[in-house]
Amino acid sequence: MDKSNITAPKRIYAKEDVCIGCRLCEIHCIAAHSKYRHDLIKTFKKLSKRPLPRIVVEEDVPLSFGLQCRHCDDPECVKACITGAMQKDPKTGLVINDTERCIGCWTCILACPYGVIRRDYTNKKVASKCDFCLESGLEPACVKNCPNEALYIKNTIKYYDL
């Protein structure tokens, strides 16, 4: 995995005024985290147990927006994690859950003020959250596939000087 292109802490922001509620972000997120990676048809046709979307469109029409981990500066989930699986990477600023170490105790879910960590029973019982599509080395699938540019990445260099 090539992480060399991630040089600054980034966060994904949502523009609720142009979110069209199509949920393509969710669909592409599912595919991006399936074993078929970005192949939507195989992901949805072949897998009976598909990954959970790590972004969820919150909707109260006409208002809608895609919500996922904020990668907080001072993350409650990291503090709450009893195994140290949930870590904030000091270099990238991303909050990542190490599913190998996660025991599925859900403490992080209770702690998260945004409700963006979800219970994942698909395989081993773990907490599921946005991983910024780090493993793919590509732009996060939700941002890349939002048809109306309602999701965007903004560098936040408040605490992490380049």
Next chain:
Amino acid sequence: MLLREGNIRIPSGCAISGIMNKKGLLFSGDDIVKSIALMHERSNGLGGGFAAYGIYPEYKDLYAFHVFYHHSGAKEDAETFLKKHFEIKLSGEIPTRKVPSIKDAPIIWRYFVLPREDKLMEWGLTEEEFVVRCVMRINSSIDGAFVVSSGKNMGVFKGVGYPEDIGEFYMLDTYKAYIWTAHGRFPTNTPGWWGGAHPFTLLDWSVVHNGEISSYDANRRWVEMFGYKCTLQTDTEVITYIFDLLIRRHGLPLDIVVTALAAPLWDEIERMDDERQELVKAIRAVYGSTLINGPFSIILACKNGILALNDRIKLRPMVAATKGDFVFVASEESAIRAVCPQPERVWAPMGGEPVIALLEGVEDIWP
């Protein structure tokens, strides 16, 4: 049948040359013929011509009409018209020499005239405007008649042939002028109509031009709004009318006229100071249709002097030189050196940068 100028637009390449003495000293046509002859290869024998200023000092207050007639009926019709509108003080055939290569010459007649007072009153026009209207009337409605020039103390000598042969034909060595301009033509197709040769004139204005302007129809349709009739469909004709309109009728100074015809580029205008910028913007906004686009080099002459101008991106050659009181302009430097081997200064003017030479003591090119 080949259509002649006026029925069809005929593009042509050319050679031009001009010589002027700023003190008004008269000199014979030998030099201008020598200069234009050197550029023989720039013409193809389908047109040559000369304009000369200062040739009729004894009749300098009379309009000198040079007229081509293609048949005697045309002469009768035109003379009836002339007599009705002008007092003809003197008339006669323009003397010519036999030159083997010059064929099918029309009847070439010369009149020294003044507009009739009663007609001026009746038409309610200035003398100049009256002459312009009459010339246009003859050229557009009397079949076989064509007024070649109509200014005072000046005349145009042109025809089908190489310019040096035309000079010989008209015996230019016997005339003396303080401004001479010359033109050798390379039209791409023409039946060889004498009226189609250059220079083109109106009143005192004469224009020789090398190029094919791509803005022709925009220019033509604009000047036609002001009463001009472009009967020949040539660039020279429309350029002459633009000069006449802007200088004589709109009373614009020459530098403003040059700015309209070969306008500075917008990025250049943006760098000008505010006052100048406002002026140039206004010129481009109001006189956009007089911008002459595409390749051209022209020499405009009138009794006060000459203006030589290139298109704004210099798509046609033009060289200027000075020696003493003489100013030279030509398509090629060699054509200047042929008559002035050691000029004091020789330069190639930039695109849109005018070369203006006025008689001593004269403030502008008009009046």
Next chain:
Amino acid sequence: MAISLLTPEFIIERNDERCIRCQVCVRQCANLAHIYDEEEDRVLADDSKCVNCHRCVTLCPTRAITIRKNPLEFKENANWTASAIREIYKQAETGGILLTGMGNDKPYPVYWDRMLINASQVTNPSIDPLREPMELKTFLGRKPEMLKVENGKLKEKLPPQLELEVPIMFSAMSFGSISFNACQALAMAASELGIMYNTGEGGLHKDLRKYGKNTIVQVASGRFGVDPEYLNAGAAIEIKIGQGAKPGIGGHLPGEKVTAQISQTRMIPLGSDAISPAPHHDIYSIEDLRQLIFSLKEATDYQKPVAVKIAAVHNVAAICSGIARAGADIIVIDGFRGGTGAAPLRIRDNVGIPIEFALAAVDTRLRQEGIRSQVSLVCAGGIRNSADVIKAIALGADAVYIGQAALIAMGCHMCQKCYTGKCNWGIATQDPNLVKRLNPEIGARRLVNLIKAWAHEMKEMLGGMGINAIESLRGNRFMLRGIGLTSRELDILGIKAAGE
């Protein structure tokens, strides 16, 4: 209720091997043509509701959907075509006037396509716009017959002019007929491009006043949103007399589209119908028009050019001559292919004349009268590409307006259902769920790209003709030749036939 005789116009085809039941189509179709059957876990279609706007097709992440014309045929009949029959069914079922949107779609000749552009060969050089300057700047507004210069200075200032970087503007489209986001995209793009957009008769939303330098504010027969602040908010004022899509007809924005924002911007009560009368009830003659022109000039201290827009009708040349003499600084002619948010179908398809003829006739007439140089001429109505623009300018226009092309750039798919208010592309709608679909930033970016692309193409064509400034093309009809035109048509257009 008796059965409708109307059969679906289109068929939605779904490739089940590709459909992943993500239901994006279901969520995106405002016409409810897609339905998810939970029990069967299948997405179904109600073809009768499909308007063929391609929203579902474009958004479907697996490209599972395509739309076809319904292959169902009537017995072949050259007179009673399928549309002729269907229109009768519709009227027999509703008793109403048939409505439609966008421009005339009938197969009348497109005269742009019967004119060819010149290029330089040998006798004069073509100019390479990549290496040489190529100028498109255009001024719109009244010009004096001649300039007066004294001591190298302008003696009298020019009347107010609009300075356009490209001789293309966005046509009048009101807030109401199109969404706020569409208006904003047009305003942003015009401001970035150095051109103008036009408010149409919808007033000017307060959030868009900052784009005033690039705004033409319209005054039409309903006078919606007109007050002194509005008149002074733009760079120019346009009096709309008529529109190419519906000459002689007014407008009607139904009350359900008059949202809080629209009611505020148009200055009318919330939910009330916004009716623009067919004529201006203070303009029953040319001298009345002159009064309005000068009233508007007075109201704006003679600082704004005033344009008058009319539909191209039979006597257009004489009318435009009258408009020029009535004091208009800019005349806009809208041809019979001009777009609209809603028009009676019969009017749209049968009233008016082609813009190419109207433009040529007006330019010729104004020149014959010696007043063409004083007034600017803008043509509109079905301009599709940069070649159309070049041809329009060569025929005599100073600039063109584009409306439909601009909408297409923003995502319009020409389904012609603007009047339903259910535009799936967020353009011709006031439904907040749908308006969001047009991201103004994306819309503006696409508009900017379009005009830049056209400008590049125009420069290439100009260079080919050996022209390096657009004003040398204006009215330069030698640069056009006709193909497949009768000699009468050539005469009216004032051009020669190819080969002449």
